């Protein structure tokens with residue numbers, strides 16, 4: 001017989017569990033699961049949630065999610081900011097399936113593999129700007145790389161000039177989506193960011209329509225696929241819903257891939273033996289000894305290190321849903337309309353599935369151990385119908401970006417004794433205190449060598465000088481104006 005009395009997780013009056021979550025979402029969810037079982041209530045400021053946790057919650061989401069839960073309510077505020085009624089993340093049922101079909105090609109692993117050169121070029125250009133022997137916060141540096149990669153290669157426009165505004169805009173919206181009222185949406189900074197994101201959107205649409213569409217390059221990209229869907233069925237996919245979908249490539253990697261790559265960098269710097277194996281694979285990819293696709297397939301240690309990073313430091317440790325129908329879960333009745341958190345990363349730290357869970361151990365993923373293959377225990381990309389559509393793209397992007405970094409530079413932690421601090425909102429990421437320092441450059445090919453008359457060394461020296469004289473952001477701007485605006489497959493002749 002199902003019970004409706006659900007235990008409640010620790011928390012404080014007024015704020016609820018905000019401080020526990022702010023320390024470590026995944027750890028708080030896991031501790032509460034161990035103390036209270038797979039269903040418990042919690043509050044985040046003014047919002048109450050029912051949490052479903054553990055392997056049983058993951059199984060429920062994967063097997064019965066379509067019937068019992070939906071995503072619409074959580075994302076509706078986010079949609080509204082873009083003027084949209086629907087988006088891939090908020091849609092459910094047949095509409096959702098149709099959206100995924102349209103996005104599948106542009107966000108696929110195959111698309112990323114076809115564009116390995118572009119991924120490398122963009123990473124190299126940013127790495128060439130990293131100052132020698134100076135400490136540098138890792139997350140923003142990686143955000144610039146990965147957002148540029150997806151924006152340029154998947155949507156045809158480099159978001160470099162908009163980077164800070166994109167971060168501000170997306171973080172503001174995510175915070176407000178999670179806990180309404182938590183940010184100043186009328187602040188001048190946010191409004192400026194919002195205006196800049198509008199500008200970026202118009203740039204993207206402009207270069208995919210009219211004469212620009214014919215001019216902009218080789219094969220169609222994700223924006224072309226979206227515009228085709230709109231042309232074919234403007235009632236199903238109206239212009240008002242286009243902006244949120246077209247901005248997808250600019251936000252998809254901003255926190256997810258950037259955070260994961262930063263966590264991975266920390267883990268590698270802390271585990272020199274693994275670093276050495278990953279670097280060997282990086283050199284094999286970038287020295288061009290074998291075709292890139294083959295080298296990528298052979299990056300076994302890199303792939304396992306990325307998997308272990310996503311187990312230990314999941315950037316999406318929970319998913320938010322609403323109960324569409326009442327249902328029973330672990331002996332409790334959950335009424336329709338209940339706001340739910342599915343704590344997908346809880347099994348990642350349960351020793352019955354991952355022995356010594358606090359240990360960074362890439363051998364968990366060897367065929368002999370294959371700990372991640374136990375059903376419903378490893379879910380960095382979510383589960384069920386909304387499972388990350390870009391997971392294959394992300395895996396390639398992480399591997400290639402990390403390879404380019406390790407091939408090009410020798411890095412150190414800024415402070416040898418540094419122990420990782422994280423921020424948790426709006427998504428988990430290494431804190432600003434996680435800084436790295438370029439000890440030396442080792443890449444045989446520098447990004448500017450084949451493009452600029454002053455060549456690799458000159459580019460690096462000039463970059464360093466500008467950095468010193470002008471400061472990081474001004475140097476980047478100055479350097480940008482000397483390099484081609486778009487390094488993607490399509491040179492935009494504007």
Ligand code: HEM
Nearest residue numbers: 088089252253256257260316381382386388389390393394
């Ligand atoms: C480490 C990197 C990444 C992680 C951990 C990650 C994680 C996730 C998760 C957990 C979801 C499910 C959200 C939900 O169920 O509510 C999701 C959805 C999605 N992701 Fe990712 N993601 C990553 C990178 C990417 C990249 C690089 C792209 C695109 C190139 C991408 C595209 C998408 C899309 C389009 C969806 C929506 C799927 C749907 O609603 O049907 N993701 N991602």
